[in-house]
Amino acid sequence: MIVLFTDFGLEGPYTGQVLAVLQQAAPEIATIPLFADAPARQPKPSAYLLAAYAQWFPEGTVFLCVVDPGVGGDRRPVVAEADGKLFVGPDNGLFDIVLRRSSDAKLWEIAWRPPSLSASFHGRDLFAPVAARLARGDPLTELAHRTNERSADRNWPDDFGEIVYIDHYGNALTGLRGSQVPATARLVAGGHSIPPAAIFSAVLPGEAFWYVNSNGLAEIAVNGGSASTVLGIEIGGKVTIEN
């Protein structure tokens, strides 16, 4: 299975062109668009989102990950290998959290280049063909070479006290793993102090609460409404734990 994690949007031309490349190079492999609206041009919140959601997929999954504001510059194209899953994309921190949480992590720099490489769409021209070949079983050593260096020391924290995603309902996903927040603690975001609750119907309509979502992240929601609108919170908003 190839899983797409990008900031491309689904409706415009980018996801479609990537799907066309995958379809031609690996027609027998299923492709799943997981996120097409990861935080645009922001590898840091995207890294925490990816780590939380990648965990849920089985070993052998190939993730094609493109949040790539430095495309065409000198950031390296890489494959991160973590607990039997492969992550193809730019070396800009996007895979830092996945690698850190993995018990068996390796980094590979992609050496393969396509016959024609645009300056602005490596997702289509470079990363998609590599993901297709890996999903078909081509060995990593044919496409990339091992590297132990990271391009930068980013010093990102283990858990990230910011909103990393607003979903279709207006729920606000944080970069904090629920397991790292005391079950009775309140979260503070957008100037509001928010209590925990187990499920939506445990609070009154219109009231805010936080809970551990189905992928393990602490998530801020409002029963019957949009937490983003009601609390005035957006991607990048700070979230602190109030014990």
Next chain:
Amino acid sequence: MIVLFTDFGLEGPYTGQVLAVLQQAAPEIATIPLFADAPARQPKPSAYLLAAYAQWFPEGTVFLCVVDPGVGGDRRPVVAEADGKLFVGPDNGLFDIVLRRSSDAKLWEIAWRPPSLSASFHGRDLFAPVAARLARGDPLTELAHRTNERSADRNWPDDFGEIVYIDHYGNALTGLRGSQVPATARLVAGGHSIPPAAIFSAVLPGEAFWYVNSNGLAEIAVNGGSASTVLGIEIGGKVTIEN
């Protein structure tokens, strides 16, 4: 064929995770995302939308339907069987109109439970695996038991005089079947009295009209513009028939 009818959005993580479950459990079955933006958290307008669109699909289709504000609470997981089609989802009224318009309707309560069930994402953990098994031909009796009771007497009308959906063009779909509105009647919505017309080009650019859409619903549109913006109407707005 498995048809998705949800309020998940396509771009975020929910549809993708459901597609991943279906892909693993029923790789040979095609999945069609019909609605990913059914009225969020609103089973009532969603029920009229679902009934109008489900009608168009052939017998044997399995619908995976998740508009589920009560997830994790005590609403029952069910399968509605209606005229040879199966609808998997929560027992919150979402299937009431489909069942009422069917000549052969049965309700089943899902007894099967997955090894691991999140509190907030039964679409992924419970409904998708059930839909996959039904689409593959597993008998309903292995997953569910017959029930004749509805969880509540909701007293919803046969046709619903509200806007139930605003489409990508800004057209406003009502919960009224076109066949139940006199062909020469006007519809009143947002303080406007709207005449009927057969097609868009039958009225002047910028003018509003209503017509029977390709799935049988009375729909309010503006030639060359957005009815939602021009008329100031949204999901939940009242629609009355002016004879």
Next chain:
Amino acid sequence: MIVLFTDFGLEGPYTGQVLAVLQQAAPEIATIPLFADAPARQPKPSAYLLAAYAQWFPEGTVFLCVVDPGVGGDRRPVVAEADGKLFVGPDNGLFDIVLRRSSDAKLWEIAWRPPSLSASFHGRDLFAPVAARLARGDPLTELAHRTNERSADRNWPDDFGEIVYIDHYGNALTGLRGSQVPATARLVAGGHSIPPAAIFSAVLPGEAFWYVNSNGLAEIAVNGGSASTVLGIEIGGKVTIEN
């Protein structure tokens, strides 16, 4: 491969119904949603967008193209044949630029009609079944007859000095091919004079530039931001070349 180019949106019911038709009529053919948000009801900007993106696909591709404000009126349903690719849709100018740029162009009028044809959704009822049959290899002569006439003399220019699309990042695609703009020229849009640059990181964060995008169009972008928001430009905004 069948490629979808429409103004339907992905989340609502239109793309899903078209996919269901294609799935039933040509289950073995892959379908790629390229654009579901082509300029709504605007064949002219859509025509330049389609020509730029269709070029990238291989011979044999069938494009199902629906930007069709005149649906149900007297515009003809056609198939445009251009350099070994087939384009199915309305004869409203949508294929003019593709045909003009092709060295081997033919126009066919669709004679086939479905048993049941709605007045408002020819994408589902007429164009999708035709696209499916063509993709499966049915000869054009069974479905359509040659025509050399265009329905109108639209006199559209070879390159179009307007914004034709705003993407998910807020980048503004113009109807100008990059090859037709001097490499050192500035573009003027929204009252701003915009210099060229090769890649995003060649300009300071927050600064605007134009570049030739990966499909050959001159595109206006802002490093780290939305050109649409920063420059106040939308689809339909004029773009001129300042030498």
